[in-house]
Amino acid sequence: METVPQVLRVGLPTGSLQEPTFALFAKAGFHISGASRSYKPAVDDPELQIRLLRAQEISRYVEHGFLDCGLTGKDWIENNGSDVARLSEMTFSKTSAVPTRWVIAVPEDSAIATVQDLQGKVIATEAVEMTRRFLAQHGVTAMVEFSWGATEVKVPDLVDAIVDVTETGSSLRANKLRILETIMESSPQFIANHAALADVWKKAKLEKLVLLLEGAYNARDKVGLKMNLPEFSLAELLEALPALRNPTIGKLAIEGWIAIEVVIDEKIVREIIPKLKELGAEGIIEYPLNKVVF
Numbered sequence: 001m002e003t004v005p006q007v008l009r010v011g012l013p014t015g016s017l018q019e020p021t022f023a024l025f026a027k028a029g030f031h032i033s034g035a036s037r038s039y040k041p042a043v044d045d046p047e048l049q050i051r052l053l054r055a056q057e058i059s060r061y062v063e064h065g066f067l068d069c070g071l072t073g074k075d076w077i078e079n080n081g082s083d084v085a086r087l088s089e090m091t092f093s094k095t096s097a098v099p100t101r102w103v104i105a106v107p108e109d110s111a112i113a114t115v116q117d118l119q120g121k122v123i124a125t126e127a128v129e130m131t132r133r134f135l136a137q138h139g140v141t142a143m144v145e146f147s148w149g150a151t152e153v154k155v156p157d158l159v160d161a162i163v164d165v166t167e168t169g170s171s172l173r174a175n176k177l178r179i180l181e182t183i184m185e186s187s188p189q190f191i192a193n194h195a196a197l198a199d200v201w202k203k204a205k206l207e208k209l210v211l212l213l214e215g216a217y218n219a220r221d222k223v224g225l226k227m228n229l230p231e232f233s234l235a236e237l238l239e240a241l242p243a244l245r246n247p248t249i250g251k252l253a254i255e256g257w258i259a260i261e262v263v264i265d266e267k268i269v270r271e272i273i274p275k276l277k278e279l280g281a282e283g284i285i286e287y288p289l290n291k292v293v294f
Contacts, residue, residue, distance in 0.1 A: 003033065004081075005046065005047070005198065006019065006047065006074065006112065006202075006205075007046075007047055007049045007136060008047060008048055008049065008066045008068050008069065008196075008202055008205045008206065008209070009049045009051065009068045009069070010025075010048055010049065010050050010067065010068065010069055010070060010071075010209075011051050011052075011053050011058040011061055011062060011067040011069070011070030011071070011072070012025075012050055012051070012052055012053075012058075012070065012071055013052075013053065013054070013055035013058060013071060013072055013073075013188075014039075014052050014053065014054055015054065015057070015065030017054060017055055017071075017073075017188065018035070020051070020092050021071055021188075021293070022035065024090070024092065024213060024216050024217060025043075025213070025216075025292065027216035027219065027275040027290045028209075028213045028215065028291065029212055029290075030043055030044065030045055030212075031043065031044045032050060032066070035052060035280075038052075038216070038249060039051060039052040039053070040052075045286070047205060048209075051067060053070075055072045055073050055076055056072075056076045056079075056080075056126070057076075058070040058071070058072035058076070058191075059072050059076055059077040059080050059082035059084055060080050060082055062082070062084050062191050062192065062193050062287035063080075063082040063083055063084050063193065065193050065195060065196075067193065068193055068196035068202055068206075069190065069191060069192040069193065069196060069206055070089075070190070070191055071188055071189070071191075071207075072189065072191065073100070073186045073187070073188055073189070074085065074089070074184075074185075074186040074187055074188075075100070075102055075127060075130065075165070075184060075186035077189065077191065078126045078130055078184065078186075078254075079128070079129050079130040080129070082191075082239075083182050083194070084191040084192065084194070085191060085192045085193070085194055085197055086189050086190075086191050087189075087190045087191065087192055087206065087211065088189065088190040088210050088214055088254045089098075089186040089188070089189045089190075089228075090187065090188050090189075090190070090213070090214070090217040091188070092182065092188060092212070092220070094213050094216070095118075096192075097292040098167060098187040099186055099187045100165050100166065100167050100185070100186050100187070101165065101166055101167070101182050101183075101184070101185050101186070102127060102130065102163060102165050102179045102182070102183040102184050102185075102186065103138075103163065103164065103165075103166055103169075103172075103180070103181065103182050103183065104123075104161055104162070104163050104171050104179070104180040104182075105152070105155075105161065105162050105163075105164060105177040105178065105180060106149045106155065106160070106161045106177065106178060106180050107155055107176060107177060107178075108176045108177065108178050110156065110160070110161075110178075112160065112161060113180075113182065114180075115135070115138045115140060115181050116123065116139075116140060118135065118140050118142045118160070118161060119141060119142065120141070120142060120143075121142045121143070121161060122142065122143045122145065122158075122159045122160050123143065123145070123159060123160065123161045123162065123163060124143075124144075124147040124151050124154045124158070124159040124161075124162050124163075125143050125144060125147055125151065125163035125164065125165060126143055126146065126147055126148075126149075126151065126164075127165075127183075128144050128145075130163075130183060131144050131163045131183065131274065132144050132183070134183045134184075135269050143147050144163075145159070147162070147192050151163075151164050152164060152171060152172060152175040152177060153175065155177065155293045161180065161193050162177075163183060165186070166179075166230050171200070172237050179255060187190050190210055190213065192206055198240075211293065212291065214293075215290075215292055215293040216290060216291050218291070218292040218293070218294065219289040219290055219291050219292040220269065221265060221266050222263055222264065222266060222289055222292060223263070223264065223266045223267065223286050223287060223288055223289060224261065224262070224263055224264055224286070224287045224288075224289055225261070225262050225263075225264055225272070225284070225286055225287075226256055226259070226260070226261045226283070226284070226285040226287070227259075227260050227276060227281040227282065227283060227284040227285070228252060228258070228259055228260075228281065228282045228283045229257065229258055229259075229260055229276075229280060229281045229282075230257060230258075230280045231254060231256050231257060231258050232256070233279050233280045233281075234249070234258065234260075236279060237260075237276070237279050237281075240275060240277060240279065241272060241276075243262070243264045243265070243268060243272065244260070244262050244264070244272075246262070247261060247262035248260070248261045248262065260281075263289065264291060269286055273286075
């Protein structure tokens with residue numbers, strides 16, 4: 001009898017998170033193709049089966065076992081009340097590396113000043129359950145209605161307030177809204193079905209996948225730096241450049257010279273390299289990183 005190959009069913013988000021998620025998987029060593037034509041894209045690992053779904057739905061499909069694991073926002077896990085194992089949290093989005101925020105917003109000239117002022121009001125949001133739970137925690141009863149999108153344009157004509165997701169708040173300000181309260185911060189989380197974790201093969205595959213994804217995530221905005229340096233300059237170098245406090249140091253064949261290698265934030269390289277030259281460093285090489293595993 002032919003053995004059916006084992007696969008790990010992975011749910012990945014469509015929409016704004018799709019591009020950065022694919023980039024993360026690529027840096028981790030998994031190249032996904034055909035996503036523009038199908039919700040079942042190909043991946044160059046026969047042990048993975050990718051499904052593209054709305055981030056809002058992924059935690060429910062993982063919880064109920066239609067998927068073994070997936071990447072989705074903490075916000076949608078909370079909104080769905082999904083009972084899943086959370087294996088990793090990685091703060092990234094299409095535009096930045098900061099958590100997104102779900103906030104209550106009202107018109108700039110609204111008389112609503114506190115959460116309690118929302119009593120009896122009408123609120124539009126995509127995150128209905130999350131909003132209802134937040135209001136209940138504050139003893140507030142309001143009508144919370146589902147919004148299909150363009151939520152910020154519904155106030156003040158259709159609703160009294162909205163609950164929407166933002167990174168910088170610029171879109172809210174552009175629509176003459178002010179933030180009343182932050183309900184929660186959210187970042188992408190890699191989650192798994194509890195039964196999948198109880199399966200020996202799937203658990204081992206999940207652990208390897210998460211290790212590689214976290215390594216790729218840790219490498220974001222970092223580069224490697226190599227250089228040769230006169231040994232007598234090492235103490236001065238480390239004192240002048242705290243970023244190089246824990247470099248790898250090796251002896252060179254040339255007496256009195258050492259080789260230094262370090263991982264640093266890419267944004268400070270332009271400031272560091274001129275200083276390295278001033279301290280006598282030679283053969284300075286900057287190189288990109290795919291993974292940093294701690």
